[in-house]
Amino acid sequence: MQRQVLKFGAWLDFDAEWLAPDEADRLLATLLARDDWAQLPIVVFGKEVLQQRLMAWAGPQAYRYSGLTLQPRPLDPVLAELTDRVSAAAGVEFDHVMLNLYRDGDDRIGPHADDEPELGPDPVIASLSLGAARRFVAQPKRRYKSKRRERLVLTHGSLLVMGGSFQRAWYHGVPAQAAVTEPRINVTFRKLLGPPGWRPGPTAEHP
Template identity: 45%
Template sequence: MSQFSLFDAGSDHLDIDLPDGSLRYWPALIPAAAADQLLQTLLTQVAWEQSEITIAGQRRKIPRLNAWYGERGADYRYSGRLFRAMPWLPSLRQLLQQLEQVSGARFNSALVNLYRDGKDSVDWHSDDEPELGANPVIASISLGAVRRFQLKHKTRRDLALQTLQLEHGSLLLMAGAFQHHWRHRLPKMQGVSAPRINITFRWVVHGNQRAPVVA
């Protein structure tokens, strides 16, 4: 893959002002043509599978396809299932290197989700598995169909449900205590027939590693 920058160096970001965590959003980090190409590359190259998870003792297929990539040993466990990291695809490695520069954070793995159309979704959850450590920095790249990403505070009923539209080529950086205090979801959306890919870059603590200290 070529080494030129995927990102628009002058791309604007905005800080989303919410209590109990930090959220920063770049609506157009990856210019449209590069984002189109990355979407096509990932649609064809990712080893997509429809995982089964166990909820309340029942096996269920999740309503999306996914795959887990990362450095060797950066494995991830959720809902009773172990995801072993597959070696980085060149396109994901390039994205990783450039994201580390933009965000000032480090990542060793990524969950890649494919929402085939508006019937696919992810339900309310926080990315708070123990292997992500305390206060994880999570970099979320969106490609394809624009979908609603919703946020709900875990305890403060006075805070309204928040809805962001995650654009093609956007980056949402979630950090600080965000995963402790907020849940997020991607609801089903009628009338959406195009696919969307979301990639969340994460740092999984494994072996003797510690979570990186971010200034």
């Protein structure tokens, strides 16, 4: 893992070759063949819009974001094994898996942060990429002079771990890339501290 330290106490760990190419090929084929891919609506500025990608998920606890509730679903053996391996690599016991299928370069995810309270104040979130290489763009939430963006290319078999204040201080997204014609799957691992609506209790530092 290569660590990139960002402003405001955020960091990104990246391993471009976390999976060997043949294992990444097999996993991509297995995940593409899932029968639970769905295009789901979220609420943006009070309006329901379909997300421009397909999704699947698994985990013992519901996860809610942008008005969409992903109900609990059991982890199948493939996702359970992958969760164990990614948890060991990131040093966090993940229990929720979200899969995004970008069918081609038109599919995308806009700038956002995974900052739901039930993820805890500074969550570590891991993201495995399979298939077409796509650009990952991060920008600070707080505007500053240079309007600097951080860019990474998420390649087949790579693992990205986001941590520190990344979700609190930065937005991230995967923009459309018209030239891309092949699919990409992203498998994102989270640790949920409670059900939707859960809030961290007061601590000594934040009474």
